[in-house]
Amino acid sequence: MSSPYDAIAELYDPWSASVVEDVGFYLEEARRAGGPVVELGVGTGRIAVPIAADGIRVIGVDSSRRMLDVCARRAALAGVDLDLRAGDLRDPPVRERVPLVICPFRSLLHMHTDADRRDALAAVRRMLRPRGRFVFDVFTPGADDIALTHDRWLEREPGIFELARWDEVARTLTLTVRGPDGETTMALAWLSPGEWRSLLEDSGFEVEACYGWFDRKPFTGGDDSVWIARKG
Numbered sequence: 001m002s003s004p005y006d007a008i009a010e011l012y013d014p015w016s017a018s019v020v021e022d023v024g025f026y027l028e029e030a031r032r033a034g035g036p037v038v039e040l041g042v043g044t045g046r047i048a049v050p051i052a053a054d055g056i057r058v059i060g061v062d063s064s065r066r067m068l069d070v071c072a073r074r075a076a077l078a079g080v081d082l083d084l085r086a087g088d089l090r091d092p093p094v095r096e097r098v099p100l101v102i103c104p105f106r107s108l109l110h111m112h113t114d115a116d117r118r119d120a121l122a123a124v125r126r127m128l129r130p131r132g133r134f135v136f137d138v139f140t141p142g143a144d145d146i147a148l149t150h151d152r153w154l155e156r157e158p159g160i161f162e163l164a165r166w167d168e169v170a171r172t173l174t175l176t177v178r179g180p181d182g183e184t185t186m187a188l189a190w191l192s193p194g195e196w197r198s199l200l201e202d203s204g205f206e207v208e209a210c211y212g213w214f215d216r217k218p219f220t221g222g223d224d225s226v227w228i229a230r231k232g
């Protein structure tokens with residue numbers, strides 16, 4: 001199984017260094033649920049390590065072995081145990097039943113079709129205990145953002161560049177990331193918040209909250225949406 005993230009596993013932490021606003025939010029959700037928590041698309045443990053450091057067991061699933069290697073290293077440095085498993089978020093290798101599944105930092109946009117999204121949501125539902133919660137965030141780009149960034153190299157962090165190519169008809173973003181030690185191109189597919197809500201409801205979830213940001217302000221429009229869904 002190869003993944004576009006393999007080539008940037010070592011670049012991922014410097015690339016996402018300024019993304020910190022969601023860590024406290026997911027930690028709060030984990031504390032509320034207790035453990036174990038399953039994180040789908042655990043990446044390098046940006047969210048999982050702080051949760052585990054709080055004494056909560058985390059099972060982290062990712063399709064990139066190199067991201068999992070970096071994650072294991074980060075966990076060891078922090079002195080915490082993570083239960084890391086290679087696998088796909090549509091069919092995660094998790095038999096446990098847990099009170100909370102999270103999918104932070106837009107990882108669900110790696111699902112490109114409704115069939116993929118439904119498979120992922122069905123897998124989440126299977127892993128959850130009765131009334132367990134699924135918490136995730138996604139984005140839906142606005143026209144301004146697209147116009148501002150389309151087809152332009154932007155330096156996101158010192159020495160790390162991004163090129164976004166937006167297709168508003170297919171609703172896909174083809175994103176290239178380039179740094180001193182690696183480069184990759186990946187595709188992300190977006191939906192409207194209304195479509196996410198319908199998919200959740202069709203897949204047996206009740207939407208408890210849809211926030212517009214990690215400070216829990218209600219969603220009233222904008223690019224980001226943060227969802228709390230309960231297994232119905």
Ligand SMILES: C[S@@+](CC[C@H](N)C(=O)[O-])C[C@H]1O[C@@H](n2cnc3c(N)ncnc32)[C@H](O)[C@@H]1O
Pocket residue numbers: 003005016040041042043044045046047061062063064067087088089090103104105106107110
């Ligand atoms: C944007 S990163 C998020 C990483 C981490 N959750 C964070 O918040 O920093 C997306 C992660 O999802 C993983 N991923 C992408 N597609 C996947 C799939 N089909 N199954 C499992 N993991 C996947 C990638 O390898 C990557 O580690």
